[in-house]
Amino acid sequence: MKTESRLEKILAAGHMAVTSECGPPRGALPEKVKEKAEMLRGCVDGINVTDNQTAMVRMSSTAACIIIKQMGLDPILQMVTRDRNRLALQSDIIGAYAFGINTMLCLSGDHPRFGDHPMAANVYDLDSVQLIQTVKKMRDEGKFQGGADIANAPKMFIGAAANPFADPFELRVMRLAKKVNAGVDFIQTQCIFNLDKFELYMKQVCDRGLHEKVAILAGITPMKTAGAARYMKNKVPGMDVPDEIVKRMEGQPKEKQAEEGVKIAVEAMQRIKEMPGVRGFHIMAIEWEQKVPEIVERAGLLPRPEV
Amino acid sequence: MITAEQKPMQEIINCIAPYDRILLVGCNECVTVCSAGGRKEVGLLASALQLHFLKQGKTLDIKEVTLERQCDPEYVEELVNYMDQVDAVVSMACGCGVQTIAARYREKAVYPAVNTKFMGASERQGIWAERCQGCGDCVLGLTGGICPIARCSKRLMNGPCGGSTKGKCEISPDVDCAWQLIWDRMKALGIEKRYEEVMEAKDWRTSRDGGPRKIVREDLAS
Numbered sequence: 001m002k003t004e005s006r007l008e009k010i011l012a013a014g015h016m017a018v019t020s021e022c023g024p025p026r027g028a029l030p031e032k033v034k035e036k037a038e039m040l041r042g043c044v045d046g047i048n049v050t051d052n053q054t055a056m057v058r059m060s061s062t063a064a065c066i067i068i069k070q071m072g073l074d075p076i077l078q079m080v081t082r083d084r085n086r087l088a089l090q091s092d093i094i095g096a097y098a099f100g101i102n103t104m105l106c107l108s109g110d111h112p113r114f115g116d117h118p119m120a121a122n123v124y125d126l127d128s129v130q131l132i133q134t135v136k137k138m139r140d141e142g143k144f145q146g147g148a149d150i151a152n153a154p155k156m157f158i159g160a161a162a163n164p165f166a167d168p169f170e171l172r173v174m175r176l177a178k179k180v181n182a183g184v185d186f187i188q189t190q191c192i193f194n195l196d197k198f199e200l201y202m203k204q205v206c207d208r209g210l211h212e213k214v215a216i217l218a219g220i221t222p223m224k225t226a227g228a229a230r231y232m233k234n235k236v237p238g239m240d241v242p243d244e245i246v247k248r249m250e251g252q253p254k255e256k257q258a259e260e261g262v263k264i265a266v267e268a269m270q271r272i273k274e275m276p277g278v279r280g281f282h283i284m285a286i287e288w289e290q291k292v293p294e295i296v297e298r299a300g301l302l303p304r305p306e307v
Numbered sequence: 308m309i310t311a312e313q314k315p316m317q318e319i320i321n322c323i324a325p326y327d328r329i330l331l332v333g334c335n336e337c338v339t340v341c342s343a344g345g346r347k348e349v350g351l352l353a354s355a356l357q358l359h360f361l362k363q364g365k366t367l368d369i370k371e372v373t374l375e376r377q378c379d380p381e382y383v384e385e386l387v388n389y390m391d392q393v394d395a396v397v398s399m400a401c402g403c404g405v406q407t408i409a410a411r412y413r414e415k416a417v418y419p420a421v422n423t424k425f426m427g428a429s430e431r432q433g434i435w436a437e438r439c440q441g442c443g444d445c446v447l448g449l450t451g452g453i454c455p456i457a458r459c460s461k462r463l464m465n466g467p468c469g470g471s472t473k474g475k476c477e478i479s480p481d482v483d484c485a486w487q488l489i490w491d492r493m494k495a496l497g498i499e500k501r502y503e504e505v506m507e508a509k510d511w512r513t514s515r516d517g518g519p520r521k522i523v524r525e526d527l528a529s
Contacts, residue, residue, distance in 0.1 A: 082461070086508065108468050111460050113478045122461065129465035130508040145508060163469030171467070171490055174503055178465055182505050190469055237470040237477035 002139065005103040005157035006074045007046045007186065009307035010280075011215045016273065017280030018301050019076060019188065019217060020292045021048035022068070024059035030067050033059070036289050037068045037075075043293040045304060046103055048188070048282070051078040055115025062092050066099045076159065077101050080109025085125035086134065086145050093135060097154030105159040105188065106131040129182045132160055136183035158183060162216075163190035164201035165240035173204045180213045187214055188282035191221035191232070194240040195271055202275050211277030218272045221284045222291055223261035226250040262295060269299040308337035308428075309401045310435045311344060311421040313352070319397065320359060322418040326394040327365070329356075331420070332386065332408065333373035334400035341435055343421050344399025346373040352399065352420060368393075377404025383411050390415060426457075443513030443520065449506065451492030456509075458485035464506040 025032040051061040065075035108128045134145045142153035226249035233241035339345025360367040374382045377400035395416045398405040401423040425437040467486030470477025
């Protein structure tokens, strides 16, 4: 074992892993963090805590992770390279590890253009691939990116994102290979709605043997309304929502759309479970965390194994 | 070249309002090529300013000069005979030109009439686009001749990010995804394999992050 991470143990034991996520509040509201995390207790192996997602200021991911850790749960520290240079990133990693946080996700982050501070400088001292390298060097060599020794080096189980649906498609598996070369341990994918395309992606991943080097967790997002489906199809960059999914949502009366969204998610999970190379799921129920236990159960993934 | 755009008229007017005698200085280099501050633009701006102040009952005395190169002390020296005849200087060169004048004529206020934008190239008539950020350690040989630092919105060295859609950047459909361009070039050159090599964290000391930069050529310095 490289770390104390529950996610690493679950994967090492050969179980299908389940992770989900919490967006921290836009204010000093620790109770909000606890409320959201509590909903996920017992039904996931790790809780991602987003880092100023969509470039909007929120409670820091590190602080919210500490709150969740102190509840006896397993936070996954998301870290984007947009807001901090390599000094700040590494000091936050040490700080998080000092509180027992042992799993993280390395991201580049949305451009500030999308958020509430479009006038902010964007840092990008490192990119996501270089952040993976940095965390790995800290863990495996006990050294900072700059080369100096770390006293009690942080042992992080290292995750990253992959979007099988962004362009150019032919590059997507090579980009995953690049993250594997950099030392990533697990991957959480972008929300999957186009199952055929994801299947093709996974086939290419397996053909190259990448699934043996990295654990791929398939991204699942239940949609609440037909409007949300249309929005994701048309407005979110790098998202692939097929027409039939939008039509299925639109075909239901308003009060039944949420149930239809959950049904679509569970059906997707049933099919993805059978795809070679998939090691688990990452459920992103945006501001709908209370649905996660039901989705996990209906997908046949409860109870979560003890490790 | 260095590109620039003229500042809003009102901003220029506000700067020179306290003065009666202005020296308006253009530059024959980059700002001439991008039609922001050459001889022609100096003439147009001078007329516009005079007209504006005339309407307010003030005759503005503007002397127009366009130097061969405003970032070069040798040419800036040519302004010496004007200085006792003007109250302030307005420069239509890039920030390098403005500062060369400010350094030479310490007793005279100098105002920029343009916003210096970026190091870029002409895409077609009337359109210039950013191409270089002067990082001081060129990677174009590794990226198929397309710069990820200047042209990727997140300056990713191992892109593209998940926001690349149909060859365009997530920030705007008007912005090309630099990594799509790099990938297309790698394919054209038959070096796709190289894509999977990780580009390591960049040493930004050679860029602005290392502090203001200077080139000293001992063989040329006098």
